[in-house]
Amino acid sequence: MPQLRFAVLTLFPEMFDAITHWGVTGRAFQAGLWDLHLQDPRDEAADRHGSVDDRPYGGGPGMVMQAPILASSLAKARQAVGEQAKVVAMSPQGLKLDAALVTSLARHSEFVLVAGRYEGIDERFINHYVDLEISVGDFVVSGGEMPAMMLMDAMIRWLPGVLGHEASASEDSFSDGMLDCPHYTRPEVFEGSAVPPVLLSGDHAKIAGWRRAQAIRRTLDRRPDLLGMDQLSDDDQLLLEKWDLSRQ
Numbered sequence: 001m002p003q004l005r006f007a008v009l010t011l012f013p014e015m016f017d018a019i020t021h022w023g024v025t026g027r028a029f030q031a032g033l034w035d036l037h038l039q040d041p042r043d044e045a046a047d048r049h050g051s052v053d054d055r056p057y058g059g060g061p062g063m064v065m066q067a068p069i070l071a072s073s074l075a076k077a078r079q080a081v082g083e084q085a086k087v088v089a090m091s092p093q094g095l096k097l098d099a100a101l102v103t104s105l106a107r108h109s110e111f112v113l114v115a116g117r118y119e120g121i122d123e124r125f126i127n128h129y130v131d132l133e134i135s136v137g138d139f140v141v142s143g144g145e146m147p148a149m150m151l152m153d154a155m156i157r158w159l160p161g162v163l164g165h166e167a168s169a170s171e172d173s174f175s176d177g178m179l180d181c182p183h184y185t186r187p188e189v190f191e192g193s194a195v196p197p198v199l200l201s202g203d204h205a206k207i208a209g210w211r212r213a214q215a216i217r218r219t220l221d222r223r224p225d226l227l228g229m230d231q232l233s234d235d236d237q238l239l240l241e242k243w244d245l246s247r248q
Helices: 013-021 023-030 067-081 099-105 123-129 145-156 204-222 234-242
Strands: 004-009 034-039 086-096 110-115 132-135
Touching: 004 067, 004 145, 013 023, 013 034, 013 145, 023 034, 023 145, 034 067, 067 110, 067 123, 086 099, 086 123, 086 145, 099 145, 110 145, 132 145, 204 234
Parallel strands: 004 034, 004 110, 086 110, 086 132
Antiparallel strands: none
């Protein structure tokens, strides 16, 4: 039985081969850890052209996806994934996707994601059927398919058995509110730059302290909105001083 079940309303179902065929999400899909149903709103179109949109009332550029067609498509998606599935529309107007939101969504196991296209979706469909709108950032892309796959990927990674090492997800950037530390692998020296000696020491406690200090410093430098010096514990302050990373 899949641990996560997704249905997606999309005009381009073939795009989702990217998440079902490749990488860790593809392997997890083939292993049955999660499931995906793709529902094309064009199947509900009333004309021979498969029209799913129309001009906006009030004028203006672009076309708007029609509420009745999306509602009918949603009904079929619910039959496939579960009548109690949480309905999420990918939208620039939604809550910004972050680690905390992914964790919150993990309370649910069945989702219908709405990947809109064109100028937008009739607001009445959103008001009547959508539980949550989610944005992947303060920018606009051509459709909701890639944002939907980003959300799915972020959730699938947390399923037991998906990642090769069970600690991988918990050590990723944002998992503890900070960016990840830098990583190194062979060769030991690359274009004159050597791997930090502490990582070659075999002292696991010292390595863990260095990694945390690096993660703190990187977060302070690159994403001060996530962490301020006044939020650091005494132990973290000492780690920064120990590794000479306490600059402001």
